[in-house]
Every structure is written in structure tokens, then in C-alpha cells.
Amino acid sequence: MDYPIWNVAMGGGVLMAWVAITHVIVSHFAIGGGLIIVITETLAVRRSDPELRELARRSSLVLILVSTVFGAISGVGIWVVAGLISPGAIAALIHSYVWGWAIEWVFFVLEIVAALVYYTTWDTISKSAHLMVGWLYFIGAYLSLVIINGIVTFMLTPGEWLETHAFWDGFFNPTYWPSLVLRTGICILMAVAFLLWPAFKAGADRRPDVVRYLGWWFLAGVTVSYAGYRWWEAALPDTVTALFLGEAPTLAGLAATRSFTLWSLTVALAVSVLALLLAPKLARGLTAVVLMAAAFGFFGGYERLREGTRKPFLIHSHLFSNGLLVSQIDEINRTGIALHSGWVAAGDPGLENLGARIFAAQCSSCHTLDGYQSIRDALPTVADMELVAADDPPGTGEVHYRKQCSACHRDIEYQEMAGVLPTLEEIRDDPEIIRELNLGMITTTVIQLREMGVEITAFDRETTFDMRGLDRPSMPPFVGTEEEAEALAAYLASLDSAATGGER
Numbered sequence: 001m002d003y004p005i006w007n008v009a010m011g012g013g014v015l016m017a018w019v020a021i022t023h024v025i026v027s028h029f030a031i032g033g034g035l036i037i038v039i040t041e042t043l044a045v046r047r048s049d050p051e052l053r054e055l056a057r058r059s060s061l062v063l064i065l066v067s068t069v070f071g072a073i074s075g076v077g078i079w080v081v082a083g084l085i086s087p088g089a090i091a092a093l094i095h096s097y098v099w100g101w102a103i104e105w106v107f108f109v110l111e112i113v114a115a116l117v118y119y120t121t122w123d124t125i126s127k128s129a130h131l132m133v134g135w136l137y138f139i140g141a142y143l144s145l146v147i148i149n150g151i152v153t154f155m156l157t158p159g160e161w162l163e164t165h166a167f168w169d170g171f172f173n174p175t176y177w178p179s180l181v182l183r184t185g186i187c188i189l190m191a192v193a194f195l196l197w198p199a200f201k202a203g204a205d206r207r208p209d210v211v212r213y214l215g216w217w218f219l220a221g222v223t224v225s226y227a228g229y230r231w232w233e234a235a236l237p238d239t240v241t242a243l244f245l246g247e248a249p250t251l252a253g254l255a256a257t258r259s260f261t262l263w264s265l266t267v268a269l270a271v272s273v274l275a276l277l278l279a280p281k282l283a284r285g286l287t288a289v290v291l292m293a294a295a296f297g298f299f300g301g302y303e304r305l306r307e308g309t310r311k312p313f314l315i316h317s318h319l320f321s322n323g324l325l326v327s328q329i330d331e332i333n334r335t336g337i338a339l340h341s342g343w344v345a346a347g348d349p350g351l352e353n354l355g356a357r358i359f360a361a362q363c364s365s366c367h368t369l370d371g372y373q374s375i376r377d378a379l380p381t382v383a384d385m386e387l388v389a390a391d392d393p394p395g396t397g398e399v400h401y402r403k404q405c406s407a408c409h410r411d412i413e414y415q416e417m418a419g420v421l422p423t424l425e426e427i428r429d430d431p432e433i434i435r436e437l438n439l440g441m442i443t444t445t446v447i448q449l450r451e452m453g454v455e456i457t458a459f460d461r462e463t464t465f466d467m468r469g470l471d472r473p474s475m476p477p478f479v480g481t482e483e484e485a486e487a488l489a490a491y492l493a494s495l496d497s498a499a500t501g502g503e504r
């Protein structure tokens, strides 16, 4: 938390999502592509099949361009962006897994060197030597997945590690093996989706064969992915699956994501069987586009589910996404955030300015001012109150209430609220009263967020937390002294431009 904050207008999380999505697609392709290309080449050599060998050769250019250039740059991009938007959190991950990252890096170097050699030596070295380079590439690429999978799965299901803090307990955590199977399936899906394009270039007489050959691969990818996905769900703690499974999932959005994920895989299965296996002659660019979309849909849905169920943690039950450790809550509530951060303490001590720095430190990793997860939108303003009170034309008051107020007033119906609200004239005559009311609401909300921290410290720190009982299960608590809570509330209330005469 004592790092400077990089404020990205679009929201750090959104930027990170874009970089990460492109990177994971490409990196899975690079692994699956390696496997399929080298097996294809092996078969081609065994059967003396020049068309298959051509497929491998044509694909290897895509593989090298995409994985070494794009994969490598976007991989570095992930580190740069993650390091800038959540330095504290990334530091914690590096400290726990420094050797993991180092091993990962070694495999990555092997992968890149082998890819370059593979592409440039198609006809210059013996066939068996060339095959060996291909297998080296695949082994390097796959082992990098074997390593990184241990770290990515650890973040959602640290398991025994919460108790022992031992490297291998975290690494071989409850979702390690299911995720490895699932990601292996995804690698194959990604690779076939790309390799269909070079396959369409095969000579007309062999094209259906080559397409059907990839169809079998795709079917294998779907089967392995499905098995891995189901196993992954079964390995998650019940408190986590309850967020998106069962009769009353805690987060409706995540439940929808799950059905989208499974439907995407179903579409992928149907299209691949019908078009690639049964009627390979009819397979065209459009078929490849549909398969790509379905495979990306499945992959994206799964990643979204994994990230969504982990909120608000970076490492579940241990470290929040804003860099706050669960173990620090008590201490910071007592001594204050200013004491723990060089730059929150520095600068103008005025209440609102201090509050602005506290917001930057604790809230800005998820909330922007006006963009993604806008905090200004989430807070009550005088204008919001006027819209709800005016109810003009009739019915709009309730709509505004649902949109602007009900997140914090879940248990109060609009009619009931309308009964206690002042009229539009009263608000216009004396907006000061509303400003005070809003400041009160915001202060109470921040205090509630602080109390949530106290509730969390009562959890058994050696097991996965059940966040469902909390009022705001996707948010970290506010930590700091009561004065700091007041400063944050003052700053948040000042965001209502009407309340400051339009200064902000």
C-alpha cells in the first residue's frame, strides 16, 4: 500500500483485462499449437505424407509469429500493467513464488529459442533432428503452463497454504490438477481454431482429410475441456461454488456467465462434429470463425468465472485486490492508513484532500471516478434525490430509485422511501439539508465498510472465508481510523458537483 498509484482513466482493471485476455488466448494457442504441429509432423514423417507435413510447416509460421512476437510482448505487458496498477499485490505474489517465476522464465526461454530454430530449419537439418526441436518446443511451452497453473490456481484456492504457508501446498492446491486438464483442453481448442486457416490451403483432393484430421483434435479438445471444467467446479470450496451454482446463486451475473460458458462449449461440439467430422468438404472460413467464437466464448467465460469468484481477493482469504492483507486489518484500524503509507500521510492534511488520497490507496484499484465502476454514480447526489422525489413523469421515480439507491437500500421499497423523502420543492428550497443527508449516508456506508473488516478478522484465518454473510461480499473492507473514515466520506460527498457549486 505504500506504492504510488497509477490512475488510468478507463480503470486499471479494464486495461489489465484487455492485455490479459489477448495474452492468454495467444499463450494457450502457442502451447496447443506446439503439440498439434509436432504430432502432425511426426505422423507426416511416419506415413511419408507431404500434405500433412505442409500443414505443419505452414502452421509453424503462424505459431512463431504469434507466440514469440505477440505472446512475448503481451506477457511483458501483463507484468508492466499489473505492476503499475497493483504494485503491492504483485509484490506479494512475487515474494511467495519467486522460484516459480524463475523456473517459468527458463521454460519460456527454451520455448522461444526452440520455436525460432524450428521455423528456420525445416529443410536444413535431418527430419528426425527437426522433430526433436519441435518436441523441445512443446515440452518448454507445456512446462511453462505446468508452472504458471500452480500460481494462477493458488490465487483462487490457496487451500492448505492458508495454514502452512508452504510453497508446495500453495502450488499443488485443490484446483491445480483440474485446471491443468481444463487448460490442456483449451490449448487444443485454441490451436485448432487457428490451424484451420492453414488447413484450408491444402490441395483440393486432400483438404477434407486434413480438415477431418483437425476435427478429431477439436473433439478431443472439447472432451478434455469439459471433463476439466466439471472437475474444476467439483474441486472448488462450497462457499465459492455457491456464488454461481444452485437454486439461489449469490451472484446472478456469475450464474449467467456459467451457462454461457457451457453453452459455448456445446456449440463448439455441435459445429465441430457436423462440419469438421461429418461434412469436411463443406467446411469454410465461416466454420472456422464460428468455432473460434465458440472456443473463445468458452475460454473467456471460464476465465471470467474464475476472476469473478475470486473478488475481492487477489489471493483468496489472504490478500485483497487493493494490496491490503487480511492480517493487517486490525493493526491499520488502530494506527491508521497514513502510518502505513508514506504518501497518504504526505501532502495537504485538509479533510477532503486526505480523503482523496485514501480513496486512491484503497478504492481506486476497482473504482474510477466516472468510468468503469464509477464511484460518483454509486453515491447519492442531490440531483439523484431530486429525480426520485420528483417522480416526473410518474414511474420514473421508482426507476431512478432502483438504479441510484437500491444497492444500499435493498430492504426498503420505493413506496416506503417516497413516504419519508422531502418533496421536490423542499429540496430546491433547501438543498443544504439533502447535502447533509447524503454526507450522513456516505459516512455510514464507510463506517459499515470498516465494520465489515472487523467481521472479517473474526474469520478462521486458516480456512477459505465464506464471504456470503457480508453485506458487500465483493468488496474489501475500508481500513483506517475513524478520523480517516470521516476524511474519506468527506471526499466522497464532495464528488457531487452540485454540493461544491460545480468545482469538481
Ligand code: HEC
Pocket: 311, 312, 313, 321, 322, 359, 362, 363, 364, 365, 366, 367, 378, 379, 407, 408, 445, 446, 449, 472, 473, 474, 475, 476, 477, 478, 479
Ligand atoms: C475489489 C474491488 C473493490 C474495491 C477495492 C472497492 N470496491 Fe466498492 N464495489 C466493488 C464492487 C464489485 C461493487 C458492486 C457491488 C457488489 O457487487 O458488491 C462495489 C460497490 C460500491 C458502492 C456502491 C454500494 C453498493 O453496496 O453496491 C460503494 C459506495 C463503494 N463500492 C465504495 C467503495 C469504497 C469507498 C472503497 C474504498 C474504501 C471501495 N468501494 C473499494 C468493488 C470494490
Ligand code: HEC
Pocket: 378, 379, 380, 381, 384, 385, 388, 401, 404, 405, 406, 407, 408, 409, 417, 420, 421, 440, 441, 442, 444, 445
Ligand atoms: C452508498 C450507499 C447509499 C446510497 C447509494 C443511497 N443511500 Fe440512502 N442511506 C444510506 C445509509 C447507510 C443510510 C443510513 C444513514 C444513517 O444511518 O445515518 C441511508 C439513509 C437514507 C435516508 C434516511 C432514512 C432514515 O430513515 O433516516 C433516506 C431518506 C435515504 N437514505 C434516501 C436515499 C435515496 C433516495 C437514495 C438514492 C438517490 C439513496 N438514499 C442512496 C446509504 C445509501
